[in-house]
Amino acid sequence: xxxxxxxxxxxxxxxxxxxxxxxxxxxxxxxxxxxxxxxxxxxxxxxxxxxxxxxxxxxxxxxxxxxxxxxxxxxxxxxxxxxxxxxxxxxxxxxxxxxxxxxxxxxxxxxxxxxxxxxxxxxxxxxxxxxxxxxxxxxxxxxxxxxxxxxxxxxxxxxxxxxxxxxxxxxxxxxxxxxxxxxxxxxxxxxxxxxxxxxxxxxxxxxxxxxxxxxxxxxxxxxxxxxxxxxxxxxxxxxxxxxxxxxxxxxxxxxxxxxxxxxxxxxxxxxxxxxxxxxxxxxxxxxxxxxxxxxxxxxxxxxxxxxxxxxxxxxxxxxxxxxxxxxxxxxxxxxxxxxxxxxxxxxxxxxxxxxxxxxxxxxxxxxxxxxxxxxxxxxxxxxxxxxxxxxxxxxxxxxxxxxxxxxxxxxxxxxxxxxxxxxxxxxxxxxxxxxxxxxxxxxxxxxxxxxxxxxxxxxxxxxxxxxxxxxxxxxxxxxxxxxxxxxxxxxxxxxxxxxxxxxxxxxxxxxxxxxxxxxxxxxxxxxxxxxxxxxxxxxxxxxxxxxxxxxxxxxxxxxxxxxxxxxxxxxxxxxxxxxxxxxxxxxxxxxxxxxxxxxxxxxxxxxxxxxxxxxxxxxxxxxxxxx
Numbered sequence: 001x002x003x004x005x006x007x008x009x010x011x012x013x014x015x016x017x018x019x020x021x022x023x024x025x026x027x028x029x030x031x032x033x034x035x036x037x038x039x040x041x042x043x044x045x046x047x048x049x050x051x052x053x054x055x056x057x058x059x060x061x062x063x064x065x066x067x068x069x070x071x072x073x074x075x076x077x078x079x080x081x082x083x084x085x086x087x088x089x090x091x092x093x094x095x096x097x098x099x100x101x102x103x104x105x106x107x108x109x110x111x112x113x114x115x116x117x118x119x120x121x122x123x124x125x126x127x128x129x130x131x132x133x134x135x136x137x138x139x140x141x142x143x144x145x146x147x148x149x150x151x152x153x154x155x156x157x158x159x160x161x162x163x164x165x166x167x168x169x170x171x172x173x174x175x176x177x178x179x180x181x182x183x184x185x186x187x188x189x190x191x192x193x194x195x196x197x198x199x200x201x202x203x204x205x206x207x208x209x210x211x212x213x214x215x216x217x218x219x220x221x222x223x224x225x226x227x228x229x230x231x232x233x234x235x236x237x238x239x240x241x242x243x244x245x246x247x248x249x250x251x252x253x254x255x256x257x258x259x260x261x262x263x264x265x266x267x268x269x270x271x272x273x274x275x276x277x278x279x280x281x282x283x284x285x286x287x288x289x290x291x292x293x294x295x296x297x298x299x300x301x302x303x304x305x306x307x308x309x310x311x312x313x314x315x316x317x318x319x320x321x322x323x324x325x326x327x328x329x330x331x332x333x334x335x336x337x338x339x340x341x342x343x344x345x346x347x348x349x350x351x352x353x354x355x356x357x358x359x360x361x362x363x364x365x366x367x368x369x370x371x372x373x374x375x376x377x378x379x380x381x382x383x384x385x386x387x388x389x390x391x392x393x394x395x396x397x398x399x400x401x402x403x404x405x406x407x408x409x410x411x412x413x414x415x416x417x418x419x420x421x422x423x424x425x426x427x428x429x430x431x432x433x434x435x436x437x438x439x440x441x442x443x444x445x446x447x448x449x450x451x452x453x454x455x456x457x458x459x460x461x462x463x464x465x466x467x468x469x470x471x472x473x474x475x476x477x478x479x480x481x482x483x484x485x486x487x488x489x490x491x492x493x494x495x496x497x498x499x500x501x502x503x504x505x506x507x508x509x510x511x512x513x514x515x516x517x518x519x520x521x522x523x524x525x526x527x528x529x530x531x532x533x534x535x536x537x538x539x540x541x542x543x544x545x546x547x548x549x550x551x552x553x554x555x556x557x558x559x560x561x562x563x564x565x566x567x568x569x570x571x572x573x574x575x576x577x578x579x580x581x582x583x584x585x586x587x588x589x590x591x592x593x594x595x596x597x598x599x600x601x602x603x604x605x606x607x608x609x610x611x612x613x614x615x616x617x618x619x620x621x622x623x624x625x626x627x
Contacts, residue, residue, distance in 0.1 A: 033117060033202035034105055036235050037063035037331040041100035043082055043092045043260075056082045056093060057260040060100070061324075063331050066202075066233040069226050069250065071240050071268075073289065074257035075297040080239040081123075081207055083257065087237060088120050088205045090433060103331070104203075115435030119196035123208040125188045126426040129177035130371040131364070133170050133191055137161060140195040142360035143436045147352055161197060165190040165224055174371075186217030190224060196434065197228070204229075206238035215244040226250045248289040258296035261315045266323055278317050357437045361445035365424070369453055389470050392565040393573045393584055399558060400589075402469050404526040406481075407488050407550040410461070412517040414492035418509050421446075421500050428622070429504075439622035443497075447615060450493055458486040472562045480600070484553045487607045491546035492517070494614035501621035517547075524548040531594040546610045549603040552595050559586030560597045 041060040044053050057079040064070050072080045086092050087102060089111055101108065104117070127136060137158045145154060162168040167183075167190055175191065176182020183191070189209055196204065206225065210218035222243070229236045229252075240247075254271060256264040264274060271292070272282050280295055282288045296314060298307040318324055352360070389395045389402065428442045462482045467473075471481065495516060500509040521527065523537045524547040533542060542548055564584045566572040572579050576588035590597070 032233065033066060033235065035063055035065045036102070036104055036203055036237075037106070038087060038102045039100060039328070039331050041083065041086055041102075042098070043079075043086060044097045044099075045093055045095060055260050056096065057086070057257070060255075060257075060262055061328050061331060062255055062262075062265050063327060064235050064237065064253065066235060067230050068235060068252040069222075069229045070235075070237045070253045070255060071243070071248070071251040072237065072255050072257065073240055073243075073292070074263075075293055076241070078257040078296075079260040080241075080257060082260075083255075084205055084207055084237065084239050088118060089114055090120065106333075112435070116199075117201060118203040118205065119199065119201040119434050120205040120430075121192050121196050121207065121209065122430055123211050124426075125192050126430045127175045127188060127191060127195075128364070128368055128423060128427055129175045129180070129182060130368045132172050132174055133167055133183065133187075134158065134162065134172060135364075135367065136175060136191055137195055137198065139360060139364045140198045142363075143352065143357055143431060144199045144434075145352065147356060157198065161194045164228070165194045167191060167194070184217070186213050186220055189213065189217075189221045193221070193225065197234075200232075201234065203235045203237070206236065208241060209238050210240060210243065210247070215247070218243065219247045219250070222247050222250050242293060243289050245287045245289070248287070256292055256296060258298075258311050258315065261319075262324070263296045263311075263314045263318055264292075264323075265318075265327060274323065278314065280314065354437075354441055358441040358445050361437075361441055362449050365445055365449035368420075368424075369449060391470070391562065393567055396564055396573065396584070396589060399469075399471070400526070400555070402465075402471075403554045403558060404551060406461075406465060406485065407554055408517075408521045408524060408526065408547050410485065411488050411492035411547055411550075412514070412521070414489065414496055415510055415513050415517070417493050417496045418500055418513060419506060421496055422504060422506055422509065425500060425504055425622075439619055443615060443619045443622065446497065447494075451490070454489040454493065455486050457489060458482050461485060472558055474561075477557055477561075480557045481554060483604070484550050484557070487604065487611070488546065488550040491550075491607060491611050491614070494611045494618070495546075497618040498614040498621070501618040502625070504625075520545045520547040524551050525593060525595075526551055529593050531592075544610065546607055549607050549610075553600055553603050555590060555593060555595055556597050556600070559589045562586040 039061045042058050043056040045056060046052070047054040060083060072084060074080055082092050086098055086100075089102070092098055103109075104114070109117075131139070138154070141149075141154045141158060159168070162171050167187055170183050170187060174180055174182040175188065182188075193204075193206070193209070204225075209221055209225070213221065222238070225236050225238070228234055238251075249268065251268050253266060254264060254268050255262065264271065266274065271288055275282055275292075282291050296311055298304055298311045389398050424442075424446060428439075432438060432442075459482055462478065462485060466478055466481055471477070496509070496513055499512045499516070503509050503512065519541065523533065523542045524545050525533075525542070528534075528537075530538065530542065530548075563578060563586060566579070566582045566584060570582040572582070572584050574584045574588035574592060576583075576585040578585045587597070
């Protein structure tokens with residue numbers, strides 16, 4: 001397959017024809033996006049120190065045509081990512097006020113339609129490391145392509161994209177995790193872009209696509225993007241910091257920013273002539289991108305006042321230039337075509353059904369889970385260490401200790417699930433921002449896929465720990481123990497989901513989950529029996545402590561129907577009706593802890609309620625928090 005063929009993603013190059021796949025069937029939208037323009041974009045926030053309004057970007061106007069690759073460039077903090085987010089209709093900044101308009105084919109397009117025709121590749125590669133390259137593209141297709149696209153057509157498209165980006169040889173290679181090495185950084189960037197091209201977006205936004213790559217890998221990634229834009233009539237807008245000369249020359253247009261204002265917008269070949277005309281000629285044998293960044297930056301150097309004066313002059317010259325006036329006039333001429341643009345609003349923008357999306361998420365989570373050594377493998381080993389106990393009074397406290405370990409410590413080790421969930425959440429945030437699905441299918445699939453794994457842990461743990469520790473030898477008691485362990489683990493992972501949904505930061509989530517589990521251990525009834533627990537801790541925390549109900553249930557399971565020997569001297573630690581027989585009835589131990597029998601159903605119901613509340617709060621957090 002030659003280069004031109006491999007990079008053609010099944011989209012007609014005829015500007016007057018429909019967008020179609022190679023098999024001739026319609027793909028999402030019929031109308032070609034010929035141009036994308038924006039006028040007067042301004043983002044204003046309140047300065048934290050002065051409390052006055054401050055513009056992050058100010059009065060930005062521009063237009064891009066099909067097949068063009070555009071660079072947003074400028075010094076750090078100039079507003080590149082803010083502008084890219086505004087163009088992509090994403091939140092610009094917390095509490096920001098946005099004015100200005102964006103147009104497709106000269107007309108306004110509803111947000112839902114705009115989401116369907118665009119894709120956004122974030123600066124960080126939010127890929128699932130335990131999936132292969134081919135699986136990453138497969139699930140991107142399953143989550144975005146309508147049900148009318150047949151399986152064979154999906155696979156053909158995936159193969160086309162693998163070949164288009166030169167990653168077909170890595171199709172069976174894992175993306176890579178901190179434990180398992182995968183593909184290179186440049187290849188990850190290509191996989192990120194390829195996964196967003198599954199739906200044939202008409203406009204593609206790339207946030208720092210060359211971040212963390214060397215010059216060779218950067219050129220490689222952008223050259224693929226260039227060919228994709230040209231051969232498939234895609235508009236690609238990329239923020240980029242400091243490209244090499246060869247990478248810079250790949251771009252068709254440059255939007256140069258400084259301090260949130262435009263310093264230049266136009267074709268890259270016109271850069272030299274324009275800056276020559278304003279008295280800032282680009283020196284020969286110099287990387288023009290580096291030179292432009294130098295002259296529009298005022299943050300570094302000896303004379304900052306002079307540098308700021310130069311930047312302000314460049315901004316003012318551009319504002320009054322013929323080029324700026326021409327661009328504004330062209331944008332407003334295109335806006336007159338709004339009637340045609342309304343066809344985009346009414347096109348078939350179908351997505352997979354909620355059931356299909358949930359099934360795809362379940363399948364993806366299943367693959368990730370059984371390959372994720374960190375989330376589950378290490379925990380299995382830690383859970384299988386036990387000592388054998390005897391049914392005599394000197395072992396009563398070790399039995400209680402073992403029960404506490406079986407409940408509290410196992411749930412505490414759910415902190416190992418934090419990084420796995422944060423990876424899933426980051427993938428969800430990216431896919432939701434691209435309009436693929438919402439919080440409901442994600443939360444449902446995340447909950448359901450964990451159940452079989454947690455039940456398997458509970459069973460493996462119980463088979464070893466229960467019989468090796470010599471707990472009450474009864475089949476019914478064994479399966480009751482399994483039930484308590486299972487509910488304990490489900491509640492613990494639900495707590496992780498709740499906390500990490502609110503605080504999607506590894507250190508914060510880990511610390512909070514560990515703290516909360518430590519608190520539950522303290523008030524659960526083992527360290528301080530419920531009979532003497534302080535009233536405040538009892539009524540504020542004990543009754544919402546899932547570990548407390550698991551501990552009670554496991555204590556009743558062991559002691560309610562078992563007797564223990566008082567030893568050779570017949571000095572019984574607990575006085576019960578069996579003292580004359582030199583034995584201790586297990587219910588005497590339960591009375592000491594303040595536990596009653598016959599409440600298993602009530603405790604299990606409360607645990608299910610706690611699990612539901614954690615998941616509900618996690619869902620609400622995902623709904624409210626958009627990043």
